[in-house]
Amino acid sequence: MNESTSRTTGGPPRASGGGRSGEATAGGPLPAAPAPAGDLTVDAAALARHTAEGERLLAHLPSAPERTEAETRRAGALHEDCRAARHAFLARHADAVYDTLTADRSRRPRLAELAAEAAVRFPGLVPDASRMAEERTRVQAHKEGREIDxxxxxxALLRSPSAGAHLIESMLRPAPGSAARLAEFRSSDRLELDAVLLExxxxxxxxxxRNAHCLNAEDTRLIADLETAVDVVLLDDRIRVGVLRGGPVDHPRHAGKRVFxxxxxxxxxxxxxxxxxxFLLGRELGYVNKMAxxxxxxxxxxxxxxxxxxxxDSFAIGGGMQLLxxxxxxxxxxxxxLSLPAADEGIVPGLGNLRLTRLTGARTARQIILSGRRIHTDEPAAALLVDEVVPTAGLDEAAERAVHDxxxxxxxxxxxxxxxxEEPLDLLRGYLAEFAVVQARRIHSPDVLAKAERHWARSRSTAGPTAVEGAPG
Incomplete structure (x- = not known):
């Protein structure tokens, strides 16, 4: 999947793939999609036909890892043509699409449900269940990049002031299953999830x-458990303060030691x-936003x-620093x-770009995000991000004082x-609208894929337990 290195905003991509006239054969160009006329039903049908033809042409190509350079360019052009049509359709109909999917906003579906329903109600707008299932069987470098869609x-939904606000508020409601977990927690003052312990x-x-095998790095299991835990903390009226801490890890260089x-x-x-x-969007709209x-x-x-x-304890890297x-x-x-090495890895560090500047100022924020500067607790800049630095033996007591305060x-x-x-809803919504488009492209960009492969190869050659973002050693 080729990406235009100059595209950094959420606007429509330029059409690619050469001319637009003539019959669409297996090797020919995809005919231009008609410009949206303004009627939702008519425009949705046109989009469905256009993207279906794009998929037909794409099916004539080998799978992603088996394509020649020319075939890779052709696949990229087909995808970008369809994406231009989706951009144009949503620019006219984002609010109407959202109203359809939410029964005029009487329902509050979560992100995954919303995407699944959109694939059924508006064919070709987002990848359907079968295409996403196929994507999940592939390593990142071998995917079609359908998450970009x-x-x-x-x-587009988040760019709409009304639909975007409704979506953000929907994701601030308790996740499915949290109420049952609350009852369990109230009965014993303890809740053991796969990757999180709540006491x-x-x-x-x-x-x-408790993701001990990977230095408490974030994965889908930890993200889901953290949202449940945050829901329970916020729902339990006996709780006044929440405390986050990393548990002991298994990594050879840190075995038995706590890591945030x-x-x-x-x-x-x-x-x-x-x-x-x-993960990437659900995390920001889910447990992190609920904490905020x-x-x-x-x-x-x-x-x-x-x-x-x-x-x-030890370090807060990437998503860990974002939480702070x-x-x-x-x-x-x-x-x-503390560090945010996502720019070095090639991705956007969540909402770090939005939130870090107001704590550190613009210059230090750029050093951290763009140049990978680490902030150590013994340097003056740490006071911008950390309230108190104490010896290991004093951490528990310091946490108790903070809870009391x-x-x-x-x-x-x-x-x-x-x-x-500090963060009005419209400011958050506007940032998330651009983040959704940019981050989806970044995780499928060649530089990110190449770096992920290098991290994986290095972790295998050194017999390390895993590769995690910016982890020392």
């Missing part, structure tokens, strides 16, 4: 990451197991929000460091007002 879809200690809920997080699991990315909808903005449930007074404390940007108190171990009845209301001032 999902990025176009969600980018109540007085008015605090301690959330411990090593960021995205690059081995899983290389294997094609980091989905765009369920609170949980929308049936409370008539709005979102339920609570303060959060982070305890950083929405916390109310950050305590770090002496000798720990943040447990006051007015804290939740004031942190909610801070979020309204």
């Amino acid at each position: 999902q990025g176009i879809f969600f980018g 109540r200690r007085g008015g605090a809920a301690h959330v411990t990451f 997080s090593a960021g995205i699991n690059l081995k899983e990315l290389r294997a094609g197991a980091i989905p765009f909808v369920g 903005r609170g949980l929308l449930d049936d409370d008539p007074f709005g979102a339920v929000t609570k303060p959060w404390v982070g305890v950083v 940007l929405v916390l109310d108190r950050v305590i770090a171990e002496e000798g720990a460091f 943040l447990a006051g009845p007015a804290v939740a209301a004031n942190r909610a007002m801070l979020i309204h001032a």
Whole structure:
């Protein structure tokens, strides 16, 4: 899948693939899609015909890993022609499409459900279940890049002030199954999930990451468990403060030691197991945004929000550092460091580009995001991101003090007002609209694929347990 290196915004891609006249044969160009006329039914039918013809022509080519350079260019041109048609259709009909999928916004489907329904109701707009199932059988470098089409879809919805706001609010509601887990937690003050342990200690809920085999790196399992845990913390009225901390890990260089997080699991990315909808976009609209903005449930007074404390052992890399940007108190171990190496890896570090500048200022943020600068706890810049640096033995006591400080009845209301001032909903929505399009392309871009392969090869040659984002050693 070839990507235009000059495209960095969410606008429609330029048509590619040569001329547009003549019959579409197996080796000929895809005829131009008619410009949307403004009628949803008519334009949807035209889009379906155009993308179906694109798929027919694509089917004449070998699968991605077996294509010649010329065949790869042809596949890229076919995809880009269809994507231009999707952009044009959504530019006219994003609100109408969303209203159709949500029964005039009386329903609140989550991202995956919304995409699945769109594939059925508007054929060719997003990849259907069979095409996504086929994609999941392939390593990242061998995929067709159909998640780019999902990025176009969600980018258009989020670009709409009304549809985008409704979608963000829908994703702030409890995830399926969270209510049942709340009952389990209330009965024992403990909830063991596959990758997360949740424990109540007085008015605090301690959330411990337990992805020990990969330095507590984020994968789909951890993302799902963290959303459940955050839901439970916010739903339980006995809890006043949430505490995040990484558990002990298995890595040979850190065996038995606590690590906050090593960021995205690059081995899983290389294997094609980091989905765009369920992970890269779902993470930002799911548990991270719930920690920042609170949980929308049936409370008539709005979102339920609570303060959060982070305890950083060893390091917080990538997604781990992104989490610190929405916390109310950050305590770090002496000798720990923070970093956002996503630019070096070739991807966008979530909402780090939006949130980091207001903490560090523009110049330091650029050094961290664009140049990979690490912030160590013994340098002055650490004070912009960390509230307290203490010896390892003092971390538990420092966390208890932070919980006590943040447990006051007015804290939740004031942190909610801070979020309204610092990150208004429209600011968040606008960023996410561009992020959806850009990130979907980045995870299928040649430089990212090549780097993921190199990380994977290095982890195999050194007999390491996995490859994770920017992890030391």
